[in-house]
Amino acid sequence: MTIGDITLSFDNGPTVEVTPLVLDVLARQQIKASFFVLGKNLQTPQTQALMHRAAGEGHWIGNHTFTHSVPLGRQTGDDVAQREIGRTQACLEGVVHPDRLFRPFGGGGVIGDHLLSAAVLRHLVDGRYTCVLWNSIPRDWAEPDAWVETALEQCRRLPWALVVLHDYDTGAMVHLERFIERARAEGARFRQDFPPDCVPLVAGEARADMTPYVAAAAGAD
Numbered sequence: 001m002t003i004g005d006i007t008l009s010f011d012n013g014p015t016v017e018v019t020p021l022v023l024d025v026l027a028r029q030q031i032k033a034s035f036f037v038l039g040k041n042l043q044t045p046q047t048q049a050l051m052h053r054a055a056g057e058g059h060w061i062g063n064h065t066f067t068h069s070v071p072l073g074r075q076t077g078d079d080v081a082q083r084e085i086g087r088t089q090a091c092l093e094g095v096v097h098p099d100r101l102f103r104p105f106g107g108g109g110v111i112g113d114h115l116l117s118a119a120v121l122r123h124l125v126d127g128r129y130t131c132v133l134w135n136s137i138p139r140d141w142a143e144p145d146a147w148v149e150t151a152l153e154q155c156r157r158l159p160w161a162l163v164v165l166h167d168y169d170t171g172a173m174v175h176l177e178r179f180i181e182r183a184r185a186e187g188a189r190f191r192q193d194f195p196p197d198c199v200p201l202v203a204g205e206a207r208a209d210m211t212p213y214v215a216a217a218a219g220a221d
Ligand SMILES: [Zn+2]
Pocket: 011, 012, 064, 068, 105
């Protein structure tokens, strides 16, 4: 069995503990990736510098909410989109990808109608955002020393894997370079763009039915 294409993404950073290591590995391996950052993590000069370093090295920066607390489809209130998405976007000045990349969070990486609310979707459409989902979650946060095998397994089953990893302090990213080398040994080609199936909204335009990702009513489970 061989591995096809792989796109790497790193969520929930940047952090001074882990993001530099990830950037060093990606530079050494000549891979461009995407970083979906949290607004709350961009409140110091050090983390802002890391975001600018990532962008300067050719990585794409996306919005992954401000607090990463409750999935947006489970929150009520008119100002959720602004508080979580708008406020984070304001922290991305100078590094915003032209397609305004946004990734919702699922709680354990689950995709479902808890990801967005109708009001949040409206905010994304009006703001011409691109909604970037995923198809590979090796749960690096839960299995910091075992995720490489899981990730390789998932990549073997997908023609083009969009892998979610995390650049915060679990210890998992010490295995990043081993994952990349093993995947390449099985034929993997790393690329920066996203599999179309994982991007249901592009610059505010729906490319797929969005209803599977939108809660039926605000606050609904
Ligand atoms: Zn996340």
